[in-house]
Every structure is written in C-alpha cells, then in structure tokens.
Amino acid sequence: MTRSRPSKPSTSSNQSSRLATPTYHKLPKLGPNQRIQKRPLMHPPITSLNASKDTPHIIYVSAASPFIAVVKRVQKAVEKMEKRTVEVSIANGALKEEAKGKSMQKGEGGGGVLLKGTGRAIEKVLKIALWFQGQEKFDVKLRMSDVGTVDDVVARGGDGDGEVEESRVRKMSCLEIEIGLK
Numbered sequence: 551m552t553r554s555r556p557s558k559p560s561t562s563s564n565q566s567s568r569l570a571t572p573t574y575h576k577l578p579k580l581g582p583n584q585r586i587q588k589r590p591l592m593h594p595p596i597t598s599l600n601a602s603k604d605t606p607h608i609i610y611v612s613a614a615s616p617f618i619a620v621v622k623r624v625q626k627a628v629e630k631m632e633k634r635t636v637e638v639s640i641a642n643g644a645l646k647e648e649a650k651g652k653s654m655q656k657g658e659g660g661g662g663v664l665l666k667g668t669g670r671a672i673e674k675v676l677k678i679a680l681w682f683q684g685q686e687k688f689d690v691k692l693r694m695s696d697v698g699t700v701d702d703v704v705a706r707g708g709d710g711d712g713e714v715e716e717s718r719v720r721k722m723s724c725l726e727i728e729i730g731l732k
Contacts, residue, residue, distance in 0.1 A: 577718055580703065584715065587702045591668065591722075606664045606728075607631070611678070613670040620665070620678055624729055627663045628688070632731055662689070662730025668697055672725045679727045691728040696721045 580586070597605050607627045611620055667675035682688045703716045 577720075583706045584703050585706050586718075587704045587714075589700050589702065591697065591699055593666075606662070608664045608666060611665055611667040611671050611675050613674060615671070615674060617674070617677065617681075620674075621681060624663050624665065624678070624682070628729060628731060631662065662728050665727040665729065666724060668722045668724045672723065675725045675727055679729075682727075682729050687732055689730050689732045693726040693728070695724045695726060697724045698722075 593608075593610060596610075597607055609620065609623060609627070665675055665678060679690050679692060683690045698719050699722055701718045701720055702714045703718060705713050705715055707713075
C-alpha cells in the first residue's frame with residue numbers, strides 16, 4: 551500500500567489577492583558620513599481639566615512616568631469630568647439624583663480621559679490599563695494607531711554640530727487608552 555500526499559486545495563485569484571502583503575517603501579540607506587538626529591514628538595498643548603466636556607483630557611505617558619502618579623492623575627481627571635457633567639445637568643434643570651443617574655450612564659461625561667504612549671511607554675500604558683480594568687467602576691477602551699515623527703539626516707562633523715541635509719518622516723506605534731466611568 552502506497553501512501554499518497556493529500557492534494558493542496560486550489561486557491562482562487564480573489565483569495566490570493568486578499569492575502570497579499572502590503573508594500574512598504576523603505577527609506578534609502580544613509581551614507582558613511584551621515585547620521586540620524588531624532589526630534590521630539592509633536593502634540594497639541596495639554597488641555598485644562600476645566601475645559602468643555604467635548605474636548606478629551608489627554609495625558610501623555612513616557613517610559614519614565616511613575617505608575618502611581620499617572621493613576622492618581624487619571625482618577626482625579628475622571629472625577630472632575632463626572633462632577634462637571636453633574637453640574638451641567640443640574641444647571642439645565644435636572645434634579646441632583648437624576649443628574650447623577652444620567653452621568654453614570656455610558657457615553658456621558660465627554661468620553662473620559664485619554665492616555666497616550668509610544669515606543670517603550672506602550673508597556674507602561676498597558677499596565678495602567680490593566681490596573682483600571684481591575685477596578686469595577688472604570689470602563690477601559692484600547693486603540694492602536696500610528697504617529698508620524700520627523701527625523702533629520704545630519705552630516706557628521708568633527709565638532710559635533712552637523713548640517714541638516716534632509717528630513718524624514720518615520721511611523722511609530724501609539725497606544726491610546728480611553729478611561730471613563732461605567
């Protein structure tokens with residue numbers, strides 16, 4: 551008795567085109583007397599906690615940010631947003647008990663606090679998200695995105711100061727976490 555190999559299932563052209571990997575354009579290699587000088591990430595100014603409920607409060611987390619300090623900052627911001635939502639509801643004529651009930655519903659309170667971290671800070675942001683998921687009164691949503699950052703190609707010089715020859719845009723992974731009350 552001879553063993554035969556199972557035949558491979560035929561793949562249609564439609565299926566193979568779906569599975570094709572996207573093409574990425576690599577940046578050209580640097581010359582021997584060139585080096586990359588990284589710029590800091592650009593982001594809009596930090597909004598005040600007293601801003602309108604439609605603008606999200608964004609907290610940028612770095613790899614060196616203390617864990618407990620970020621947790622306390624988020625808790626304070628979420629409580630302030632909750633308080634502001636109740637005050638707006640009361641000002642619009644709702645009773646205090648109704649306002650608290652409305653603000654506790656999902657979707658109220660302006661969406662919560664947004665934490666952002668890139669590069670090595672993604673691990674710290676994930677730890678913070680895990681901590682808030684363990685708390686019963688917080689709702690946590692995760693999103694991944696890309697952020698463009700600018701790098702300068704600089705000529706190497708003996709004195710350390712090089713002339714900027716060109717600028718390149720590089721994509722970095724960014725983890726965004728939205729934390730609000732349930």
